[in-house]
Amino acid sequence: MSLQLNVPFEEKEDAKSKGAMWDAAAQTWYLPEDRYDLLMEVDKWIPEKNTPIILSSELTIAHADRPCWKCDHSNRVIAIASNYFYEKDMNERDEAVWLEQNFFTLFQQISDISSNLQAFLKDYYPDYKSGYSQTADGYYWYNHCESCKSIQGDWFLFDEAGSVFNPTEKDAAARIILKNFQLKYAPLIDAGYTYGDHLRLITEFATQGGED
Structure with a gap:
């Protein structure tokens, strides 16, 4: 890392x-x-000055399948994941610090990505790219439909209970595939992340796809 x-x-x-x-x-x-x-x-x-999260150089990508909301084309959608990471924050003395976060999560509302991760995504997942969201009023990294190129919004993938990256049952979590990729240097992002039982289900029941 x-x-x-x-x-x-x-x-x-x-x-x-x-x-x-x-x-x-x-x-x-x-x-x-x-x-x-x-x-x-x-x-x-x-x-990368606008990327306050350092991921492991062993990058984890979560895969799932979901039909496009617009054209109903069946798409593979992905999420950047990590078992641990470092996050820049402020301590109780209002000083900037890098904190180790030692838990599994999926990242969403990603606004900035380091150049090495951008190159990786372009090579392996070209339909995961930056796009403008009117709802969020800004550019973020999103899954795009392979067919009609429409943005597949994060709410419908991550936030809605029962969505592909927010499973409520172990069978749904088991349909998620986690793949690992080794990068030379740690990638960085600016993103949000969550806690919850859905992440426990993913860590326990998701299929481990190994390295690609």
């Missing part, structure tokens, strides 16, 4: 003193996961 950093040449010694390491093959600086206690020390070198 190493985190890629954008360190100017003139600041390399400073970055090194704060725990950053050099990847000669990729020609980039990074922070190893075992040094994530130093995240705030290297925060200014994190390339």
Whole structure:
């Protein structure tokens, strides 16, 4: 779960003193996961400034099937998931901190995604892309219908009880497939996430699809 950093040449010694390491093959600086206690020390070198969530470099994608609300075409829809992640927040002293969140969740209302995750999605899931939502009044990353290209809104996939990513029964959770992909560096996002029994059902009964 190493985190890629954008360190100017003139600041390399400073970055090194704060725990950053050099990847000669990729020609980039990074922070190893075992040094994530130093995240705030290297925060200014994190390339993606609007992405306060660091995911694991072993990326989990949840898959489900749902007909398009507009044309009724049967679509594979996905959700970005994680068993643990780091989130930038404010502590009780009103100081910025990176907190480890050690639980499974699915992310929705995703507004920003790091470049390495964008490249991954373009290659593997081209129908999951940025689109403008009048309801949300902004651009977010959504599933799109493979046929008519309509946005498949997050409410109908995540928030509505009994929807594909909000199962209320174990049989529905078992129809979700979780696949893992190994990225070189940790992806980052700006998104919302939830808690609840539906996530427990997914972790217990979803099909483990392995690596793709």
